[in-house]
Amino acid sequence: MNRRASNIFRRVARPSRGARPTDVAESMERAERLDPVVEAVQSVARRVLPAGPLRDLLNGVPFGHPAHAPMTDLPIGCWLSAGVLDLLPGNRRAAGTLVAAGLAGAVPTALAGLADWSSLHREQQRTGLVHAFGTSTATVLYAASLVARLRGRDAVGRALGFAGLTAVLGGAYLGGHLAYRQAAGVSHADPVQHLVPLGWHDLCSLDDLPPGAPVSRRLGYISLFVLRIHDDIHVLTDRCSHLGGPLHQGRIVYDRDDELCVVCPWHGSTFRVDDGAVVHGPATGRQPAFETRVLDNGVVQVRPLP
Numbered sequence: 001m002n003r004r005a006s007n008i009f010r011r012v013a014r015p016s017r018g019a020r021p022t023d024v025a026e027s028m029e030r031a032e033r034l035d036p037v038v039e040a041v042q043s044v045a046r047r048v049l050p051a052g053p054l055r056d057l058l059n060g061v062p063f064g065h066p067a068h069a070p071m072t073d074l075p076i077g078c079w080l081s082a083g084v085l086d087l088l089p090g091n092r093r094a095a096g097t098l099v100a101a102g103l104a105g106a107v108p109t110a111l112a113g114l115a116d117w118s119s120l121h122r123e124q125q126r127t128g129l130v131h132a133f134g135t136s137t138a139t140v141l142y143a144a145s146l147v148a149r150l151r152g153r154d155a156v157g158r159a160l161g162f163a164g165l166t167a168v169l170g171g172a173y174l175g176g177h178l179a180y181r182q183a184a185g186v187s188h189a190d191p192v193q194h195l196v197p198l199g200w201h202d203l204c205s206l207d208d209l210p211p212g213a214p215v216s217r218r219l220g221y222i223s224l225f226v227l228r229i230h231d232d233i234h235v236l237t238d239r240c241s242h243l244g245g246p247l248h249q250g251r252i253v254y255d256r257d258d259e260l261c262v263v264c265p266w267h268g269s270t271f272r273v274d275d276g277a278v279v280h281g282p283a284t285g286r287q288p289a290f291e292t293r294v295l296d297n298g299v300v301q302v303r304p305l306p
């Protein structure tokens with residue numbers, strides 16, 4: 001390799017630190033100085049959005065996916081479209097309408113984000129806090145832009161709109177970092193279909209399972225939550241789909257339909273032990289479940305439910 005090629009290779013392989021947006025985002029994850037603000041906002045979030053049906057809805061439990069990310073399409077889509085119209089002549093009313101529609105969508109979107117954020121790990125919360133600062137700044141700028149437009153000060157309204165667009169796109173970048181690099185909002189349950197071959201597998205002896213108390217048992221690469229109630233054996237993957245909490249350390253409860261459930265010890269997600277369905281968030285993804293049977297020799301076998 002000649003010297004010139006070697007220099008190019010070194011530049012590509014070792015980019016200078018701090019030069020990339022991801023480096024900035026990663027420095028936010030480690031920014032402990034944000035923690036006092038995180039704790040203050042967290043205590044407000046817990047009071048404003050206690051566990052219950054509204055919080056489940058904002059988390060996205062009825063939809064089986066987090067609600068916040070798709071909801072951001074409304075304000076970002078409206079404001080981006082308003083920005084395009086602002087670049088063209090004769091679209092004053094249409095651009096103003098889009099700015100107002102984006103503001104209307106921003107409030108429920110922020111509440112959904114707050115509900116998700118309040119049940120994240122601290123490193124994720126630091127990034128989420130800066131993300132929320134960017135999108136809140138954008139909302140304030142767009143509100144000011146709308147006021148300016150309504151007062152006939154179109155040039156000021158457009159300038160404030162473009163400033164808001166810059167802030168919201170910065171916030172959206174950090175939202176992407178939170179989802180794709182820090183894995184907030186994705187399922188953390190083990191990908192059973194890739195780790196467990198089809199068919200029945202020996203798990204353990206029935207005598208090894210204490211009645212009424214959940215335990216953890218290994219099946220190849222994955223840990224399973226195993227609960228024996230009389231002659232019934234319920235098996236789920238042990239890593240909670242929300243952020244990977246150990247379900248075998250959770251509480252066993254009955255939900256309002258008298259279905260047996262496990263409550264995750266980390267953030268309180270509640271799963272039906274029969275099939276892993278989510279009863280309460282913040283988890284939105286079903287917990288992978290297993291069918292069970294006991295052989296004549298007392299060996300418990302499991303196979304993944306489709």
Ligand code: FES
Pocket residue numbers: 119240241242243244245264265266267268269282283
């Ligand atoms: S890890 Fe958060 S609820 Fe289970």
